[in-house]
Amino acid sequence: MVHEGQVSDTLIPEQSLDPGLYIVATPIGNLGDITLRAIDVLKRCEGVACEDTRVTGKLLKHLGISKPLWRYDDHSEHRDRTRLVDSMRTRAVVLVSDAGTPLVSDPGYRLVNDCRAEGIPVTVVPGACAAIAGLSLSGLPNDRFLFAGFLPGKDKARREFLEELAPVDTTLVFHETSPRLLKSLETIGEVLPHREVAVARELTKLHEECRRGLTHGLVAYYEAHPPKGEIVLLVGPPVPIEASEADADILLAEALQTLKPSQAASRVAKETGLDRKQLYARAMELREG
Structure with a gap:
């Protein structure tokens, strides 16, 4: 029963979103980090493009939202992307990644470019981002930083990549996987010696940790305590040392x-x-x- 002065949600339908692409950040671990605006947009959109429908399906179920899910990743064919862009002329479509902010080491770059080329409106709904969370937690200088995505998996390519970044006088931020952490730390120690490093792991989750020090100490620790989970790996800027x-x-x-x-x-x-x-x-x- 609705009393005078009250408004029943069931009597007023949710206002639909304008057609276009909505880039929505999702939690990187703790589901409580979803923003109110993200929930609102997910409720009012007409479909969600996502990396893995199972992962996004779990998030939507947690939020009590049911929407059509369309798989979209960097391996999607051009015609699939074209169909998705065409649908945005008349429908509001959300783009999410499995966790965090889309396009930050995640799919979406080509989709956004195609939308802009076709005059499709693009809206961003910001939120959680692992790289920024790791930078904040590390305590390393953050007035300037360079996000460089994932380090290459092969030894030679990783070394060359780090050598290219060695002259950059700022904190370097990478994404890394737990199985490759030790090799990456060893290469950083060889190419960027004397620079402080931080390993931010399991961000926003129960076992969140951030260990900071020189690479040899971190290598020794993670040899004894094999890491698990997703990692943000940070390398502090070069610090001049007095030398004879x-x-x-x-x-x-x-x-x-x-x-x-x-x-x-x-x-x-x-x-x-x-x-x-x-x-x-x-x-x-x-x-x-």
Whole structure:
């Protein structure tokens, strides 16, 4: 019974959303991190494009929402994406990933580009993001940071990738899987020595943890305690260290094992604040000698 001055939800249908694409962030672990706006958009949309219908189905069931689910990932064919874009001319379609913010190391880039090319409105509903959560938890400098996605799985490619990022004077943020963590930490220790590293694991979940230190200590810990779950791996910016000529020779000799003299000189100059030209000359002497 509805009393005077009250409004019954059953008497007023939910206002439909305007047609278009709605990019909706979902929880990365704790289901309580879903936003009120995300719930509202999921309730009022006409369908949800998702990576895994089973994962998204569980979330919607938890929220008490029932919607058509369409699988969409980076392996979807062009014609599937075209059909999805065409449907948005008359329907409101939500895009979600399995966890967190879509398009951040997740599918959606091509879909958003196609929508913009076709004049389909695109709306973002922000929320949880593992990379940002890890950065906040780590305590590493965050006035500037570079998110670089997943590190390559193969040793050579991972090393080259990190060497490319070595000159970047800011905190580096990566996604990583637990089976590859030890190899990644070892390579970081070789390519980016003396830089502080943080491992943020199981974010927002019951066993959330963030361990921080130099790579050799983290490697020893995770050898004894094999990690589980999804990981955000962070590498602090280079910190200049005071070094004598003898110290510089040790650092140069270490760097020359994998780098050219010019690259070794640049790295040691970054780490110590010593003159790069003098370090290059010394690197040439060490290599020849």
